[in-house]
Amino acid sequence: MTRSEPIHEVNFAPPRPFGKVLKAKIKETLFPDDPFHQFNGATLPIRIKQGVKYFVPIFEWLPNYTLSLFKYDLLAGITIASLAIPQGISYAKLANIEPIVGLYSSFVPPLIYAVFGNSKHLAVGTVAACSLLIAQSLQEVVSPTDDPHLYMRMIYTATFISGVVQTLLGFLRLGILVDFLSHSTIVGFMGGTATLISLQQLRGMLGLNHFTQHTDVINVLKAVFKNRDEWKWEPAVIGVIFLSFLQFTRYVKQKKPSLFWVSAIAPMVVVVVGGLFAFLTRHNSHGIQVVGTLKRGINPSSIKLLIFDNEHIQAPLKAGIITALIALAEGMAIGRSFAIMKNEQVDGNKEMIAFGFMNIIGSFTSCYLTTGPFSKTAVNFNAGCKSQMSNVVMAVCMLLTLLVLAPLFSYTPLVALSAIIMSAMLGLIDYQKIYHLFKVDKFDFCICMAAFIGVAFVSMDMGLMMSVGLALVRALLYVARPATSKLERLPDSTLYRDIEQYPNGTKVPGFLVLQLGSPIYFANANYIRERIMRWVRDEESAKSGEVVEYVILELGGVTTIDITGVETLLEVRRNLQAKDVKMILVNPRLEVMEKLLRTKFVAKIGKESIFLAVDEAIEACRFLLKTSKTVGNENHV
């Protein structure tokens, strides 16, 4: 061994200035998709034009829109409108509000989305989970039966707040918040909600007059079985027939995707057939309850109904914020999924702004919370929609319905709506996905089940919080207990790899090479210190007579370090020195190196203790070791 110097020099350049680092961090955190890259080097008028196009996507796609595209959108729009009518009425019932509001909500919001939205496949509408959640939160403070007017005002206020929250999140580029609703949480939440809503439909299916206000499985089942004397066979029979029909059409769609329209118009068929039946048999005489009066006319203004006084704002505030996030998570996840199929981009932050505008304006025009529901969007996609125009077509259909056909829907039997909701819900319980989670990742499975069980047995917000809480605990555990591993050299190479993964490595006597991962900072600093000392202890006790002379810490996987982390490294060095072991650092990354320089750590341990590769560090240290031993022996002699 002849050389003592490593070939490659470590970069000890002084840290970048704080301002520059901060700017880069903010950019990475809030603008990971770099939305301004298109403006680089453009003149001002072009920039303005680009900016308007960026924020109002209709200017982007409408100029290139052609009649041939419209044919597709027309078909898709009519199909989703036929789904929107029964769904609008059903979900309004879930939220305990007048059915007509459900229809209003499929008229104005789709028009707004067509202007600001940037997903081509998303179909706007109300969703079951949010409808139930909003009702659950508001019912705690005001009863929808005792004071329907105040309840309605709170619904609009909650919608307005949702819109404001969504818009703000979009402008603040906080799409990152939605990232924390993991896929496992969503699967569990959907499953739990679907279970709960399905069971609630037993009320309509059995024609019960009395029911519970509680929204958990146990209370709902109790209410169903306690009122056995109210059970009626007529709605039960009709309900089962309708449900079987709907499930059959879903089955047909699954077998033959080209027959998607069968399943898409099935709810409308159920509503029409049910309405005709109720009309012909003189409603209510056989225990078949119907929707009741639906006034003709378009959305009245509801601006003046919003209330913001101290006494009434709290419940809508809470409901608004939670539903805003859930609606965003659902809408964005769905928009993104379909975009991926067509290999297109959906900008999450822009979508948030579009959803926000949609709900703010919705709350002014007697609509309640809307987003992009999965069922409707899937139908829209299958019907071959080409652009946001399909939402416009749906809105026009709804306009016609509101102006002309609304009173006809008064005869819709409640049992038909229950069957429609139940059928939709049964499709949302994703058994296969849950089983997949169980097989592949037990912790993800727990996160999913926390949402499922929490929603079904406690309440929707508790379930969500439990699940998100678990996911956060996991995220924190990832950083609190980062994987460390012992490396050994692979045969015939300069590669050092984890001995647990590659057990055929060879050990360099006297050296202990450890790889640290994740950031080193306050939450894991103690752990890392303990863990390093344990590796050293294990190493020394494993083979008697084995002396560790150098501990080499491979920092390539350490993304960042804080002050506590730096202090911990110093402490490790002190502890090692007490055992007469030297500490060597290998390959600290840019951010870590800057912190080490700034805290004078490098000055303390000396630049000669930092190397660029494990191999080079070992070579240099062995040379030193040899020299010192030779010198030692000479002195001895």
Added chain:
Amino acid sequence: MTRSEPIHEVNFAPPRPFGKVLKAKIKETLFPDDPFHQFNGATLPIRIKQGVKYFVPIFEWLPNYTLSLFKYDLLAGITIASLAIPQGISYAKLANIEPIVGLYSSFVPPLIYAVFGNSKHLAVGTVAACSLLIAQSLQEVVSPTDDPHLYMRMIYTATFISGVVQTLLGFLRLGILVDFLSHSTIVGFMGGTATLISLQQLRGMLGLNHFTQHTDVINVLKAVFKNRDEWKWEPAVIGVIFLSFLQFTRYVKQKKPSLFWVSAIAPMVVVVVGGLFAFLTRHNSHGIQVVGTLKRGINPSSIKLLIFDNEHIQAPLKAGIITALIALAEGMAIGRSFAIMKNEQVDGNKEMIAFGFMNIIGSFTSCYLTTGPFSKTAVNFNAGCKSQMSNVVMAVCMLLTLLVLAPLFSYTPLVALSAIIMSAMLGLIDYQKIYHLFKVDKFDFCICMAAFIGVAFVSMDMGLMMSVGLALVRALLYVARPATSKLERLPDSTLYRDIEQYPNGTKVPGFLVLQLGSPIYFANANYIRERIMRWVRDEESAKSGEVVEYVILELGGVTTIDITGVETLLEVRRNLQAKDVKMILVNPRLEVMEKLLRTKFVAKIGKESIFLAVDEAIEACRFLLKTSKTVGNENHV
């Protein structure tokens, strides 16, 4: 180029069974210090003996205890007792309880700690921050002046709950929770508390009769200046003299550490001199208020005073849990700091159990919350203590005080106590550390200031929560926005390093090498996808004509991956394929590889797309590229 196969084979062994992984994870999370390693291979009797020694450290150190060690501990014990008397009385005043309880609290808990504690330097006693915090929480529900008996009962209950929480945390090995109180939080919290407590002492210094119950800087200052007509010059003069004396002795200690005892007995001197002065000048006649009656006798039992009924349990529960954590954080941090100086180990989880027992038994014997205060422990250490015996000596001194001397301390002037507290507090505001934080890490500085300002201007628990919340947000941001960087080959080597850090690297045309860090999972999956696509876009737009043929993802720094992460990688691959770019993975670690195998990811992308080193991946791909081009050209011809 002749070889197409890399030399080193990637390990595709099937994943380890779930049970084994879970066991390893639990061990790393809860037993990072591997406390059972000493039991390996021992017989049962030895194991039991070791176990008892492990849980009750007095069996470990007492058998080897010698008289020569006792001499040191005797001196140290007497010194800390002289500090314990004035501090006990002062901090009891902070908690709005009878001064004698402060003395009780320095008798029983130190004895318990001597049996179960495992730090040799820790001195047990009450602390200012927790005394104030416990008072602040309980005053919200019961007034210490209107119903002192109920208030006292709640204090004992809160102490009991703290003890239970600490014991539980210890047995559940949840020392990890305390890790989340970062050093920055503690510095800010101490600073804010010290500022607040110092200002509160103006009451005693100015001899005010009326004061505020609020504990924030603004209200305290208001109370001081609103009652200007009550200001008295006598206590102010005495207070300033005492404070100057105390600060001077601290200065002496700083200059000559061997004179530590001057500063240690200074508070006792102040109390004795002040008491004599008050006794001689007939107390209260010159506006000098005194402590008042102190009954002779040792701790009465307080077991029957604990209350657990629904109405009264909430406030003590909250206070108990919060103070348990703060007391643990302070005590453990301090024990650990001094152990480091002597190169000894302190086991956090065992310490928690010791603290827990100390407070549970304390709550049965009229003591309130105790931990290891910084000031007392530092004095103990400086006085040369050698073992937990110094706490026993202190307890014996307190016993004598309680039995004989207690009534003498009735003449202690309040202004003397205020001076003692103020002087202790001024030493806790660590300006230099705060400045260091500002210089080195702005985010740590914000975390610190959140605690400082929150505690001083809002309330102690709000301040703590804000600071811990910020620290958690940072921890989550670390994982939500992991650093990714572009690698290039260093000259004359096979090392690939970040081009921002080592700009002299050379690019291999057609290859884009990216290093991913941190776990890949739901919270950062979207970001990572966007970021990779942006790197590709930037690469293609930077040099016109440059075509990226391969994207190589270096996964060596990725500690773990969840299902969303795996799906994201698949999505990245789909996106890249659409651009006709191939994706190659390099060096996935054990846990990541297992997840990739289990989700069938490896089967989907093919084993030939995974390599062990960047260099080998590039070599193999270049060979393929060349071959395919040659074949393509031949076909063309």
